[in-house]
Amino acid sequence: MAKEIERKFLVSGKRWRHVADAGVTIRQGYLVAMDDRSLRVRTYGDGRSCLTLKIGKTALSRDEYEFDIDIGVATDMLRHAVGTVLEKVRYEVEHEGFTWEIDEYGGRYSGLVIAEVELDSEADLPEIPDWVGREVTGDDRYSNQVMALSAATTGPVDEPHPQSG
Template sequence: MEIERKFLLKGDDWRSRILSSIEIKQGYISDVPERTVRIRITQNKAWLTIKGTTKGIKREEFEFEICKADAEKMLVVFCDNNKIIKTRHIVKHQNRTWEIDEFEGKLKGLIIAETELESENEVIELPEWLGKEVSYDSRYFNSNLIKETFTDEGFS
């Protein structure tokens, strides 16, 4: 089960807190409302992830590490234009890990912070560098972002 909250960011104060960063390539084999099937590749690892329907801020998730060469081939064969490239920055705030995704290509300028929760009702302290919460806005699901173009004014 995956339970997470997502936020847009305001300003760049979070950048001074980056602990590590990694480039991620990912593509979607299936992105129907009932499920998404994703291939994700980092520098030396790859995963196949299956996610169920989102209910509030939670959904079922199954993730399997796979051979990177197979993942690269699946990205080419099955994902067509359904690909995202982003840099994931890891930031800590009040002993909580935040994953901050900085998107490239047609989504350049979009930056989303997310953190995983133990339960839907978990109370967390929000860093001052967070902006609008987008946890319930399906436009900000990665599987939907592949269909969007982002500009300074938002989605076009």
């Protein structure tokens, strides 16, 4: 069984750009979304695509099953997504033995930048880079599923996006 264990943070400023890779565009939609599970489809700007099933209610750790699928099939599936198809560019940064994934959102969430770090164990304590801001692990407003299914038109939070500096 595959397990996803991750912590999620807002990004503070733009210093991360100096250490990030070139990034890849992602389009992501949900085909099924329930309180304790979701089925999503993603297409990547480099031609990859995948179908991912996530099961679990805890914010830190869930079962995750991911399958590569044909890009044409994935693109067609996105037409059937419920809610909004999210658009983002994902960058990676290696920091003190951990890979940080930074998602810079476009579309209706333009300006929002979130950093996630995947862990091998819930006990892992990665060093937090200086460009990482407030932790939002478990804050549903920053869940991709909630963002995609939200009827809001402005963004997931009532506070400004922390992108100055």
